[in-house]
Amino acid sequence: MTTTLxxxxxxxxxxxxxxxxxxxxxxxxxxARRGTGEWQDVHRTLAGIGPLADGPEANLFxxxxxxxxxxxLAADGTDRYAGALHTLDGxxxxxxxxxxxxxxxxxxxxxxxxxxxxxxxxxxxGIGALLLRRQPRGPELKGVLEYLVRLSxxxxxxxxxxxxxxxxxxxxxxxxxxxxxxHANAGLAHGITGPLALLxxxxxxxxxVDGHEAAIRRICRWLDQVRQTDAHGLRWPRWISHxxxxxxxxxxxxxxxxxxxxARAQQLAAIVLEDADRKRMVERTLLHCLADPHQIDLVADxxxxxxxxxxxxxxxxxxxxxxxxxNYRHRFNFLIGRFALAPAPDENGLLVGKTGAxxxxxxxxxxxNPLGQWDACLLLT
Numbered sequence: 001m002t003t004t005l006x007x008x009x010x011x012x013x014x015x016x017x018x019x020x021x022x023x024x025x026x027x028x029x030x031x032a033r034r035g036t037g038e039w040q041d042v043h044r045t046l047a048g049i050g051p052l053a054d055g056p057e058a059n060l061f062x063x064x065x066x067x068x069x070x071x072x073l074a075a076d077g078t079d080r081y082a083g084a085l086h087t088l089d090g091x092x093x094x095x096x097x098x099x100x101x102x103x104x105x106x107x108x109x110x111x112x113x114x115x116x117x118x119x120x121x122x123x124x125x126g127i128g129a130l131l132l133r134r135q136p137r138g139p140e141l142k143g144v145l146e147y148l149v150r151l152s153x154x155x156x157x158x159x160x161x162x163x164x165x166x167x168x169x170x171x172x173x174x175x176x177x178x179x180x181x182x183h184a185n186a187g188l189a190h191g192i193t194g195p196l197a198l199l200x201x202x203x204x205x206x207x208x209v210d211g212h213e214a215a216i217r218r219i220c221r222w223l224d225q226v227r228q229t230d231a232h233g234l235r236w237p238r239w240i241s242h243x244x245x246x247x248x249x250x251x252x253x254x255x256x257x258x259x260x261x262x263a264r265a266q267q268l269a270a271i272v273l274e275d276a277d278r279k280r281m282v283e284r285t286l287l288h289c290l291a292d293p294h295q296i297d298l299v300a301d302x303x304x305x306x307x308x309x310x311x312x313x314x315x316x317x318x319x320x321x322x323x324x325x326x327n328y329r330h331r332f333n334f335l336i337g338r339f340a341l342a343p344a345p346d347e348n349g350l351l352v353g354k355t356g357a358x359x360x361x362x363x364x365x366x367x368x369n370p371l372g373q374w375d376a377c378l379l380l381t
Contacts, residue, residue, distance in 0.1 A: 014049050016349075017066040017377065018121070021045055023350030026374050027359055029074050033372065034362075042074055054091050056099075060126030060377060061351075064091045069130050069377060089134055096127050096140040103147055110155060112169040112182060118151055120194040120379060128198045129379055136207055145202055145209045148195045152215040160242065164222060166192045172239050172246075179241035186226065186236050188261030188379060189305070192219055197379040200268035216269050220278065223266065232295060233288040234281075236262050252298035255310025255378060259289040264314050264380055267321060283322050286315070290331040301343050304356030304378070308339040312360045316370040317380040336364050 013020040025045045031037025046067075053063030060066060068088040071081045103117050103124060116122040120129065128144035135141060154162040160181075169182040172190065185191030196219045203212055227236050228248055237245035238257045253259045263282040270279035289295050301307040312335055319328040339361065347353040363370045375381055 015052055015066060016062050017070065018061040018351045019347070019349035019353070021049060022066050022070050023353075023355045024348070025070050026073065026350060027355050029070070029076075030359060030362060030372050030374060033076060046070070046074070054095055058095060059122045060130055061121055064088055065095065065127055065130050068092055068134060072130075072133055073372075073374060085134070092127070092130065093135070093138065093140045096124070096131065096144065099124055099127065100140075100143045100147055104150070107150055107155075107165075112155070112167060113151065113165075114168055114170060115185075115190045118148075118166060118195065119190045121189055124148070125194045125198050125379075126377075128202075129376060132198070132202055132205065132207070133373075133376060136202075136205060141202070141207060142209050145199060145207070145212065148199055149209060149211040149215040151195060152192070152218050164192070166195070178246075179239065179243070181242045183239040183241040184222075185239045186223065186262060187238055187257040188265055189256035191239065191257075192222070193262050193265035194379055195219070196223075197265040197268055200265070200272050201379070201381075203272040204268065213273065216273060220266065220269055220273075220275075223262070232292050234285045235259055235289075250298070252300065252306060253289050253295050253311065254299065254306035255314050255380075256305045259286055259295075260311050260314035260318075263289075264318050267318055271321060280323065283318065283324075283327075286318055287327055287331065290315070290328075290335065296338065299338070299342070301345055302339055302357035302361075303345045303352040304360060305351045307345070307352070307357070308335060308342050309357040309360030310378070311335060312339060312364055313370065313375050313378070314380055316363065316368075317375070320369060339364065 015022060017023050025042055028037055028042045028045060032039045032042055052067055058064050060069060071085050075081050106113065118124055120126045124144050124147055128141060131141040131144060151165045153165050155165050157163050164184040167182055167184045171178045172183060172185055186193060188194050196216065199212060199216050223236060226240055226245060227234055235248045237248050238251055239246045251258060255261045263286040266282040267279055299308055299311060302309050304310040315328060315332055319325040345353045345357060348355055350356040359374055373381060
């Protein structure tokens with residue numbers, strides 16, 4: 001479990017936090033912590049993972065960093081898995097240094113990033129979320145934060161002039177024609193609100209670098225520039241391209257894209273900046289979203305990524321820090337009912353499967369604070 005050998009393709013499903021056995025382990029850990037499951041189940045799952053990927057393909061949701069995150073939660077403040085975690089900490093630190101070197105070289109050359117460089121799923125934002133838990137005072141986390149400060153700064157394009165530093169040259173999804181010339185993504189999973197959440201959580205934990213607050217403010221200003229208001233309230237597009245903003249009217253609100261995730265990232269920013277106006281704005285925007293049948297009816301299933309599971313958890317975290325948490329109780333009760341009526345996911349994974357839905361539903365009680373820290377991999381806490 002602690003060795004990182006070249007991982008073959010058939011081991012990737014087991015060591016995937018998003019879709020495989022490591023995601024299953026998260027649910028088992030939460031059940032063991034609550035006394036509704038057994039630690040032996042956790043140990044058995046983790047023992048079967050096999051050699052871990054630690055090359056360029058490794059990230060928060062795959063390989064050695066993913067295992068480090070899961071073992072950190074399994075340790076639960078004890079010395080459980082201490083030896084394995086010590087080994088993995090060193091592997092993750094070296095992995096981070098290599099990725100940072102490549103990212104800074106790319107910026108120095110004036111080239112555009114890809115999601116895989118910076119985002120939560122595959123990039124340095126996800127690695128930073130792990131480091132904030134495991135090595136918050138280490139040089140690697142500071143390196144990630146310094147990189148995100150640079151990422152937030154504009155890069156000049158020969159044709160279009162200054163563009164956001166996180167403007168990627170590729171499309172947001174499988175549709176290669178969606179954003180000719182690339183785009184700037186706003187979502188929590190792949191866009192700039194992931195770095196915004198990490199920068200804010202780090203500042204909240206007392207970990208700062210030069211330009212830290214300025215980067216948070218710069219990202220918030222961009223979000224203010226792209227937000228839209230229509231008959232269904234204030235919302236943020238999924239991305240901005242040279243063609244303009246992605247349409248918002250047919251986009252489901254979720255954790256990965258849309259109001260719940262973007263509101264949480266901005267709420268965290270407002271807290272560390274002591275920006276009471278922004279905090280009120282995003283909290284009210286989420287309440288409006290939850291009360292709007294047009295938006296809620298677009299949510300299709302119980303999953304974490306873009307289903308009711310992710311909405312439930314985001315709402316709980318926002319309510320936990322809200323000026324008036326009681327405002328969310330009625331809407332949360334409504335969401336629990338919608339979750340129960342929604343189709344169960346077809347697969348068993350964490351992000352879009354039954355595992356993530358079960359994790360979200362464990363704490364689905366009106367007025368209850370969310371337990372556990374498993375949603376740190378979603379940058380909600």
